[in-house]
Amino acid sequence: MKNMFTIQATEDFSKARGRAFLSRIQHFIHTDKDKLLSFNDVKEILKPKNQTYKGMQTVPLNLIVGSEGRYRDFNKYFLPKSDHLKSRWIRVDEAHIRSIILPPIQLYEIGGVYFVRDGNHRVSVAKSQGIEMIDAEVISLSSEITINPSMTTDDLRELIIEVEKKAFYEKTDFGKYTNCYDLDFSMPGRYDVIYNHILVHKYYLNQGISKEILFSDALISWYNHVYEPIIKIIKDERLYLNFPGRTPGDLYVWIVKHWDFLKRKYGIHYSIPDAARDFSQKYGKSRVKFLQIMTALFHKLIYRSPS
Secondary structure, eight states: OOOHHHHHHHHHHHHHHHHHHHHHHHTSSSGGGGBOEEHHHHHHHHOOOOEEEEEEEEEEGGGEEEESSOTTTBBTTOOBOSGGGHHHHHHHHHHHHTTOOOOOEEEEEETTEEEEEEOHHHHHHHHHTTOOEEEEEEEEEOOSSOOOTTOOHHHHHHHHHHHHHHHHHHHHTHHHHHOOOOOOOSSTTHHHHHHHHHHHHHHHHHTTOSSOOOHHHHHHHHIIIIIHHHHHHHHHTTGGGGSTTOOHHHHHHHHHHHHHHHHHHHOTTOOHHHHHHHHHHHHSHHHHHHHHHHHHHHHHHHHSOOO
8 A cells, every 4th residue: 555655745746747747738839838848959059168076055946948868858947848757756755754864966057947867766766856956966067158048949940040149250350351240050160161151261362372361351262152142043943942941041051062972973163053052852851752652652553552
């Protein structure tokens, strides 16, 4: 027979599961707002350069926003999303009800918020019980970006892109020299790629010239003779329609990389318009959709039941 502590913990789990279900319904349109952040996804976006062991700390539970390995098991509020968590969750909650002190949890800190290394069930139970602080062993990772606890992964990615764009424009005076303020990307790290493209262009312009040309002159030349012609192809041939959610800047970066591959394969005279069309045909939405339809038809013909 279950004791009163187990019965209470079982009821607590049922309530937590019910709240998780209601939260899922409330966020059925914007599902990302109900998802717990993945530490590895955030680390990939922020790319911290170093980490420091901070030791034991008392951490506000409302600043614990994600998990290293169990982000699929709990929602944004650390409510359990599945019944397979029940037995362990109940054991942890029963220990709480009995006032049994459990070991400190282990956390990563980055951008002012925390991610669980070990102790996801303890965090879930503590939040469900309305506890505000928890003891934790903390490792801190460097970040120049402050993360708002309500952010989704997409929110964070957009923030990083915004920061990178501002830094790039300030560093290069890109808008001043090109009058272009809509060099945008859908993923972080692209502005560094553009900067390197300009440097490579500058290197080739300097060949056979004794005097080092200015970076600004290289930037203007790259923009007028490399970037703009490729963007014109993308727009004139409406290649962007095959890549929904991507920017012309995204396509520029991909097409240049693809062009370099094709030149190595077929020779240096392979043209950029042909490279752009080849890229769109091979990797665009219409091509992918066509392959999916043909694959489905093939399997239907092969595996259909005989009449």
